Amino acid sequence: MLSAHTIATVKSTIPLLESAGVAITDHFYQRMFRLNPELKNIFNMANQANGRQQFALFSAITAYAKNIDNLGVLSEVVERVAQKHTSFFIQPEHYDIVGHHLIETLRELAPDAFTPEVEQAWTEAYGALANIFINREGDLYKQTEQAPGGWLGQRKFTVLSKTPESSLVTSFVLSPVDGKPVIGYKPGQYLGIKVQPKHCEYAEMRQYSLSDKPNSSTYRISVKREQGEVNGLVSNHLHDSVEEGDVLDILPPAGDFFLQHQHLPTVLISAGVGLTPMMSMLEATVDSHPQTPIHFLHACENPEQHSFTQRVAELEKITPELNAYTWYANHAPEQDNVFSGLMSLAPMAQQLPLGSGNFYICGPTGFMSFIKNQLLDLGVKDAQIHYEVFGPHSDL
Numbered sequence: 001m002l003s004a005h006t007i008a009t010v011k012s013t014i015p016l017l018e019s020a021g022v023a024i025t026d027h028f029y030q031r032m033f034r035l036n037p038e039l040k041n042i043f044n045m046a047n048q049a050n051g052r053q054q055f056a057l058f059s060a061i062t063a064y065a066k067n068i069d070n071l072g073v074l075s076e077v078v079e080r081v082a083q084k085h086t087s088f089f090i091q092p093e094h095y096d097i098v099g100h101h102l103i104e105t106l107r108e109l110a111p112d113a114f115t116p117e118v119e120q121a122w123t124e125a126y127g128a129l130a131n132i133f134i135n136r137e138g139d140l141y142k143q144t145e146q147a148p149g150g151w152l153g154q155r156k157f158t159v160l161s162k163t164p165e166s167s168l169v170t171s172f173v174l175s176p177v178d179g180k181p182v183i184g185y186k187p188g189q190y191l192g193i194k195v196q197p198k199h200c201e202y203a204e205m206r207q208y209s210l211s212d213k214p215n216s217s218t219y220r221i222s223v224k225r226e227q228g229e230v231n232g233l234v235s236n237h238l239h240d241s242v243e244e245g246d247v248l249d250i251l252p253p254a255g256d257f258f259l260q261h262q263h264l265p266t267v268l269i270s271a272g273v274g275l276t277p278m279m280s281m282l283e284a285t286v287d288s289h290p291q292t293p294i295h296f297l298h299a300c301e302n303p304e305q306h307s308f309t310q311r312v313a314e315l316e317k318i319t320p321e322l323n324a325y326t327w328y329a330n331h332a333p334e335q336d337n338v339f340s341g342l343m344s345l346a347p348m349a350q351q352l353p354l355g356s357g358n359f360y361i362c363g364p365t366g367f368m369s370f371i372k373n374q375l376l377d378l379g380v381k382d383a384q385i386h387y388e389v390f391g392p393h394s395d396l
């Protein structure tokens with residue numbers, strides 16, 4: 001339990017944190033990777049290059065300082081981060097390294113303000129936060145290890161099949177080398193994957209949403225090839241260098257984005273490869289609650305980039321309660337419920353369960369904000385809206 005004095009001292013540093021901004025977490029990560037380069041085997045360096053992880057950590061630290069006397073309001077954030085941490089198999093000893101670099105960062109960036117009193121308060125406050133994560137992550141590791149089909153850390157899986165779903169997305173079905181069952185998951189959750197692509201000095205860890213309904217023997221993920229000025233390391237490695245029969249290191253399912261109430265009307269809204277968790281939710285709901293009204297709304301560039309088209313059409317045929325709608329950014333519509341341009345919900349508002357449904361969104365953050373604003377304008381409540389960011393979390 002932190003003393004009133006410690007709490008007051010931490011709070012007194014909030015203006016300092018806010019004026020320094022992400023310079024703090026920038027400095028922190030540079031320092032940590034210089035002195036503990038082995039952590040490059042865990043962190044995604046692309047999320048460092050684009051600044052998203054620095055921003056995520058900075059937001060978490062300032063939110064902690066502001067709410068240090070009312071931690072209940074942070075419970076959702078803590079759960080999301082703890083789930084994410086477990087997919088990297090973060091261990092208690094890692095917290096000592098992070099804590100050390102965080103304290104030294106404050107000392108180096110603000111030597112005058114970093115009095116012994118501030119150092120003592122932040123050391124205690126960091127320790128308290130670290131314990132919250134360590135305890136929750138410990139519980140999650142125990143639960144996952146002890147559940148039927150569960151395991152701790154990495155487990156070897158063979159690629160059973162590799163199937164293109166569209167011009168950019170390929171599915172991989174993974175089966176454990178030991179031939180034993182696999183733990184179930186909540187539709188919407190993701191796996192952790194650890195690979196070492198050719199010419200990479202460090203191992204690379206990424207998350208991929210499970211894209212099918214759970215079964216007790218295999219997992220399916222569906223991966224978009226990320227191309228740009230610098231091609232994505234892991235997605236291109238999976239597309240180009242991983243074949244059927246190859247073996248991958250997989251960390252157990254995790255994540256706080258999942259189907260909440262399968263009996264309530266469900267609206268699945270995605271753009272691009274954001275449809276992967278939606279496929280899992282769709283398959284699971286059609287299988288176990290076929291009476292649930294489901295709307296499957298998807299936006300993508302054109303038919304060539306449209307994944308799972310046939311499967312969704314098949315499910316629509318056999319499930320009267322399922323309605324699918326597509327928006328192509330660059331293609332003229334050729335059939336019912338296919339539109340061109342940006343996804344627009346107002347014209348179809350009457351068909352959506354605005355008052356009673358759960359709305360799940362996944363895609364680029366710009367797309368998700370655009371959709372969330374439309375939903376709020378139509379009267380949907382914030383609590384009905386759930387979303388997943390395919391990278392360090394940011395608020396919409």
Ligand SMILES: Cc1cc2nc3c(=O)[nH]c(=O)nc-3n(C[C@H](O)[C@H](O)[C@H](O)COP(=O)(O)OP(=O)(O)OC[C@H]3O[C@@H](n4cnc5c(N)ncnc54)[C@H](O)[C@@H]3O)c2cc1C
Pocket residue numbers: 044046047049190206207208209210222223224225226227228229230231232233234235236255273276277388389390391392
């Ligand atoms: C919860 C969650 C679920 C996810 N589910 C899926 C899923 O189901 N399917 C899926 O395909 N993805 C999913 N992702 C994303 C996935 O984890 C990877 O982030 C994605 O595959 C890109 O990884 P990469 O190694 O190929 O690219 P990275 O090497 O990590 O690069 C990421 C992007 O940055 C660009 N880049 C890299 N370095 C630089 C640089 N120095 N300068 C400029 N640009 C740069 C790359 O071109 C690329 O577009 C999910 C992510 C999360 C967090």
Ligand code: HEM
Pocket residue numbers: 039042043044047048053056057060061080081084085088090091094095096098129130133391392393
């Ligand atoms: C109290 C200490 C910590 C805090 C407040 C914290 C906070 C965060 C936050 C906010 C995120 C983003 C989560 C998201 O995407 O929603 C994150 C991700 C992550 N954290 Fe932590 N973390 C802490 C400790 C650690 C430790 C000890 C490690 C291991 C060395 C670690 C490794 C990671 C990794 C690898 C990611 C994912 C980064 C990425 O996707 O690029 N964290 N953490």
